[in-house]
Amino acid sequence: MTWVAWRQHRAQLLLMAAVLLLGVVAVLVLHTSMVQQIQAQGLERCLAVGGQGPGCATGVSDFRDEWFDLLRVGQLVIVVLPVLLGVFSGAPLFAREIEHGTHVLAFAQSVTRVGWMAAKLVMLVVPSLVVLVVLQLLVSSWVADAGLMGPLVDGPFSFLNFESMGWMPAVHLLFGYALGTLLGAVLGRSLPAMISTLAGLVAVRGAVGLAGPALMPSQLRTSADPMSAPESGVDEVVQVGFLGADGRTIPEGGFNAAVCGSRGDVPVSTFDPAQCYAQHGVVGQYAEVVPASYAPILQLIEFGVLGVVAVLLLGGTAWTLRRKH
Incomplete structure (x- = not known):
């Protein structure tokens, strides 16, 4: 055979x-x-x-x-x-x-x-x-x-x-x-x-x-700066978004970050994006990751x-x- x-x-x-x-x-x-x-x-x-x-x-x-x-x-x-x-x-x-x-x-x-x-x-x-x-x-x-x-x-x-x-x-x-x-x-x-x-x-x-990645447990990582994402390295990012002042997570799309971008009607020297984020109750960013x-x-x-x-x-x-x- x-x-x-x-x-x-x-x-x-x-x-x-x-x-x-x-x-x-x-x-x-x-x-x-x-x-x-x-x-x-x-x-x-x-x-x-x-x-x-x-x-x-x-x-x-x-x-x-x-x-x-x-x-x-x-x-x-x-x-x-x-x-x-x-x-x-x-x-x-x-x-x-x-x-x-x-x-x-x-x-x-x-x-x-x-x-x-x-x-x-x-x-x-x-x-x-x-x-x-x-x-x-x-x-x-x-x-x-x-x-x-x-x-x-x-x-x-x-x-x-x-x-x-x-x-x-x-x-x-x-x-x-x-x-x-x-x-x-x-x-x-x-x-x-x-x-x-x-x-x-x-x-x-x-x-x-x-x-596949959805089958694994994820970790929440945060940053205290609403204009910078937390470090994720080579880990798999599952979800990103903003952090509210009360500690709640605001998934991507739940807050329009463009409202705190540079505005044409306001001089750049006088516009403070951090103050804008604070006024909208946003204090940071988060990333839900699956470790490598x-x-x-x-x-x-x-x-x-x-x-x-x-x-x-x-x-x-x-x-x-x-x-x-």
Whole structure:
């Protein structure tokens, strides 16, 4: 059965090997070039202080102009790769067999249907996981060496940072294969299965990205100056607004800050914005944030949920294939 699975999917496996080779070479070359630039331009001291030190502004700005988008592209590849594998490898895995009727021959062999399913899945999932994990480790090291001069400045909850770190790419790969194989087995046609898988994976990614931070407890941070927001750093900001004199929070939109801006009919030298805020009962600003330290916990929660759903989807695939004629 293993030899048959290899013969059926050798083109995909060779393509994965080519992607791995090209990806490794590209990331290593770019990573080395970036590190050499940091050393040549003396940006190590700026890197050590998050790019905020004296005399760092110009160097960090030039560095980001050259490398920020490239680093983002590397992260995007890690995020998109599980989707592509789920669509182009997972969805047609059984749909093509059913569509062409070759599953009847497989069912007539001595191997059980579940054994046939497992052999085909292992033949593709394991190499896919190897490719993804190797590229993820290389990209993560590349991004880490850019520090807060790179995408990490957006915090661990930003979409690309969150989805390209830790166990998230691996669980999304397993989920992509599980959803693709189930839809392929149910629909029995490759193209509809691929389209449905793509739509499903995009919808799940979007829903998880939007709902994720809301699952974590937030903290309230305040400032005593109504013209300056409290420091949030790389934490995820959930809500911002103003503080009333009685300590109540006024969510964004509840107070029109423009009324305390510069007024054309009043000389700037005589207009006092602070007095204006005080007259309206506003004494400061607040920010409701989810600390960056909660990101690994949220990743673990999503890993567990998506992992359980992936197992259930694979169980549904096995049940569907056992009922096929």
